[in-house]
Amino acid sequence: MPSAAYVSLFDDQAAAYHQFRPTYPPQLYQVVLEYAQLARQTICLDIATGQGQAAVELAKRFKQVIAIEPNAKQLQHVVKAENITYREGSAEATGMPSGSVNLVASAQACHWFELDSFWVEVQRVLAPQGAFAIWGYDLPQVPGNEAATNVLWHMENVTLGPYWSDRRKLVTGHYRECMPKDGMFADVNHVELDSPLTLTVTQLVGWVSTWSAYATYKRKHPDGPDPLPPFQKEFMDACGDVQEETYIHLILPIFMLLGKQIAQ
Template sequence: MTDGLAPTTRFTGRVADYVRHRPGYPPALLRWLRDEHGVAPDWPVADIGAGTGISARMFLEAGHAVVAVEPNPAMRQAAIAALGGHPRFAAVDGRAEATHLPDASVALVSAAQAFHWFDRRTVKAESRRILRPGGLVAVYWNFRRTSGSPFLEGYERLLREHAPEYAQVAGRYPDEAAMARWFGAGLRGMATFPNTQRLDLDALRGRLLSSSYAPRAGDPRHGPMMEALEALFASTAVDGRVDFDYDTRIHVGVPDG
C-alpha cells in the first residue's frame, strides 16, 4: 500500500467519517439467518474485525450478546463509546486470527466488512476454535454497485482516476468461487440483498473519506478528487441526494479443515 499502513492501522484517521457515513446492513440479512439457518437471539456472537460496531449493533438490537473483537484502538474505542452501555456488549483487543476468546465460547462468528483484510487460512482455524458445536460462521459485505446509474458509474471512474490504491484494495474482496473454496464442504448457504444509502453532498464526502484508499487532506490528489466528487454530485443528484447502492452478500456455514 502506498501509505505504508497495515490493515489494522490504516483506518485510524478515518474513524469519525466511518462512524457517521458507513452503511449498516439490511434487516433481511438477519431474517434470513433466523429463518433459513436457525440463528436465534440466544446465540452469543463474536463479531471479529468489528470496527466501530456497525454489525455489532445489528446483533445487539436483535437480542444477541456480542463480543466485538477489534485490534485498532481508535475503532474499538468508537464501538465502546457507542455500545459500551449495553449490558450484552463487550469489546476485546484482539485480531480475527487471534481473538483471545475461549474455546467453543460463541454460537455465531460474524465477519463483516473487514474480512478481506484477514489471513484467511488462520482465521478459518480460529473461527472453528471459538465456535461451539452446532455454531455457524457468517461472512458478509456491502458490495458497492459500480454500474446501473450515472452516479454509480461516475463514482467508479472517480476512484480509478483519483485513488491509486483503490484497484489494489478492491481486488482483495473474494468472489463467490473464493468463498466457496474457503468454506469448502461446510458451506450451508449464501444470499444477496439490496441495500441503499441516500446521501446529500456532505454525507457523500464523508462516505468517500471513510475509505482507506481515498487520499487525505494534505495529499496533492485530495483536492482534485473532492472537486471531481462535487461535480459528480451536481450532475447526478435528484432532490439533493444520490443513491449509493450496494448488494449485501452473505455466506454461512462452518469452514472445513
C-alpha cells in the same frame, strides 16, 4: 499485506468512519438467522467490528455480543449497548474459548484477514450447531442514473484506483475467493442481495473519505490536491438539481458467506 499491516489505514478516518459508514438492513440479519437456525442465540462474536455498526444490531438478537477490533482508535468511537463487550483482538486469534460462540459474524472486513488462520479460528470457536455469517458490500449504484453511477465508478477505479490494497480484489470478487477450504464447514453458501440505501450528498462524500484508498492517497500526497471536492461537484452535476443535503437513493450490493459448524 499481512493482516496486522492494514490496521493503521483506518487511524486517520476514525471519526469520519463513525459518522459516515453505512449500516446494514434488517433483511440481512433476517437472512442470517433464517439460514443459521440456531438452537441458542446466546453469544455472537463480531470480528473486526470497526465501531460496532453490526454489533449494535446483533445485540438486539443475541444475549451477548463480543466485538473485537484490532484498531484502538476505532474503539474510541463505538456504539455502546449493555450487552456488547468491545475489546482489541485479531481475526486470527480472538481469545474466545473453544466451542463457545453460537454465531461468528464479520462485516466488510474479511478481505483484510489472513484467511487460512481466520477460518481455523472460526472453526475452533464455534459451538456445535453454530454458524458463521461473513459479509461485505461493493460500490453502490444510483438506479436510473448511469452518469452518477459512472462518477462513483471513476472515483473508485481511476482517481483512487492505484491506491487500493491488492486485497480490494476480494471485495470486487464478492468474497468468492475468501471461501473456507472444502470440508471445514457444512452447508457453505454464497448469497447476494441488493439493499436500498439513502444518503445525502454530504454523507456519500463522507463515506468516500473513509475508504482505505483515500487514506493511502492522502498519506502519499499530503500536499497534493484533494480529490473529494471535484468528485462531489461531478456527482452533483450528474444528479441534476441537487444540494449537499439532498437525499440520493442508492442500491448497495451486499454479498455474504454463510456456513455451519460440522456436526460432531
